Amino acid sequence: MSIILSSASWRELWDESWQNARNVDPLDSSDVIGEYPTQIAKGYKRNISLRNGIDLTLHRYTFHEDVITLDGQACEAGCLEWVFNLSSTFKFWDGSYVTDGQHYVAGMLMPGGESLDIARDPRIEVDIHLKPELFRTLAGEHFHLLPLELQRMVEGDESLPFSSLQTTTPAMHLVLEQILNCPYQGLTKQLYLESKSVEILALYLDSVMTQQKSKLAVKLQLDDIDRIHQAKDILLQHAEHPPSLLELARKVGMNDCTLKRGFRQVFGTTVFGYLHDYRMNRARKLLEAQTMSVQEVARAVGYASVSSFYAAFRKKFGMNPGTHLAANRRKGI
Template sequence: MMYRPEDHVFALSERYELNREGALRVNGHDCLKIQFRLEGHASFRFGSKHLLELAPYEAAIVLDGSDVEKDCLVQPGVTSTIMLGCDAEFLSRYFEGDCRDLPRQIRQFLADKSMNFYCGSLPMTPSMVAASRALLVSTHTGVIRRAYFQAKIVELLCDMFQSLGASETPDTLPSRVIAQLESVRERIHQQFAQPLTVTELAHAVGTNESKLSRLFRERYGVPVYEYLRNVRLNRARELLRSPNYTITDIALMVGYEHPANFATAFRKEFGISPRQGRIVSVQ
């Protein structure tokens, strides 16, 4: 759903499912665009030189003063995103005066809209995740909706600028720790159907449960188990499209030993039962 609280800014909230890879052209220049990705994988291609991969709970930021072609390749499965866009006039109004606290790239954009192309990605913080989810499920209407969306847009911009500014300094985590966290995340995506526990994941990379939980949330914005649950339930939604598996089969295939626990988690995440999810997926 597209929403424009005013001429110089927009928010696009989307949740959809693809049976095969899809390609979208990202139009516009002389503006800032940020995508907050809650579900699904995508890659961004900018002309022939730039390629950016985006996973769930990551955000991509694009500053572009040129007409270079921008394509978003979305992988099959469920996708949930919030896309924000605004121009220099909107940013100048909210961040007028001393801009030294803003990230270097934003300062350059405000000083010269025709700046060279920039793109990058960052893990979403817990506040980014919460604000993005709030926009996806918002039921506000009329002038209240306009005020609510504009407030959330500014909140997300502030969180992104804070994270982008922090990323300009050397990473506070040692490279060894970052490699451990990436290993845990990769294992979750590859072995989500197995009965993984946070303790087991921690021991596999040579640390303890408490330390892994703290560092994983710090880097990726969500707890380890919530990340694992998200991967499992999104895979379950994909499997529900197939008539070849019963709901009990699907529960076991995504790592739930008891179908009742799977049904409870599915309803909590998506607001409907797995049986209702199957009906929706085939319509």
């Protein structure tokens, strides 16, 4: 049997828990534990704010039953979040599963929809939160060398709510265990956790940049990159009635295979994956403007079939476009 909750009910239960949160470290008022609502699980979340601008959330709890969270609305997250899952299995709104020993980055827009937490194993997890501008400061002049997916998330691209899943390396696992089992208090604890949080980010970057180098073994020429950007501009100019890949390649003077491969290298997605993300984000903004009906928005972003538009929007954002429009009207935005 499963426990089924709306996202609003879930938030209400946690609001009550955090009101009764207790301080863990007598020398650090920013280190607090909130007991997991007893109706759902046994255990806690521990929040620690560090002086370097990084916030940690440490998870240790076991669900009584599988937990299904329904009807979530998309919302702004306010920060980037590195999620390192050491033990448990859960399902994203898009149907993909995260298992133990995997990690990912959550972006600035948290999608709505249905999620599933599986009660089989205890949840042990370390989350690292930081503002995009802080991450850019940490990356410094090397920001442009980062994987394009990560660059887009840092720059606030809401079409990427989550990064691709990555495998946690043994070196990462060791540092995560050290964070979970930090033996210190007060200033010593702050210094220790600050250094460990930066270390885990460094290990993460080393892993993804190593993968990036292997993917970019075939280097594009500058002229190719210019043509690929030109192809992107043409694609967006004709987003309602886009050219085929072959037509687009001819317009910019490339063969279609080079354009297909190069577009993914430059933008981190396929030609028509990029177009789909553009259409969906434009549709969301048109709905939020509240000047058009769902049918009008569907036509405006190039969908002849309203049912196809509904399916694409729900898959992207975890809710129907009509629900999103109604929610914004209630909020008055």
